[in-house]
Amino acid sequence: MQANGNRNGPGKKHSERLEALGIQLPTPPIPLGNYVETSLVGTLLFTSGILPFVNGKLLFTGRLGADLTLEQGQEAARYAALNALAAASHFLGDVDRIQKVVRVGIALATTESFTQHAGVADGASDLLAQIFGKEQGHTRLVSGVYSLPVRTPVVLDAVFEVVV
DSSP: OOTTSSOSSTTOOHHHHHHHTTOOOOOOOOOSSSSOSEEEETTEEEEOOBOOEETTEESOOSOBTTTBOHHHHHHHHHHHHHHHHHHHHHHHSOGGGEEEEEEEEEEEEBOTTOOOHHHHHHHHHHHHHHHHOTTTOOEEEEEEESOOGGGOSEEEEEEEEEOO
8 A cells, every 4th residue: 555545556646647637526426216325334435326427417328239339338337437436535525535446336238139248347447447557456247237227328336445
């Protein structure tokens, strides 16, 4: 662990990496039901299923393989990851309190014949690697389903190790 409290490389904070990448975290998402977006247990912060909202609207709707391309799926996964990071940062009060991305779960609304699940999920994983460093890595589970809430193509949940 680095002296600055994160593992983002020598002296590099996550907030600095975001700024260098030209990324501003969006407004944290609002739950669509009776639940909270984040829950802290010990040093692990769990997010609920996060959707690819941009300015309060879904970035895309529909199913991968029918309505959406691989590239649109990657973009949706990237925005869902940004929203998960925004929810975590809002809960913690500081994105630099995140030590590591432990796990990412991604559900995709797909056709039966769609097989590019890993490629879509890389939209989220690549972004997280840019921010937190490839050497840290994270585990991931990607699955395809027939439908998701409000016709979203992507639902992402994450587990972060944090400084408490």
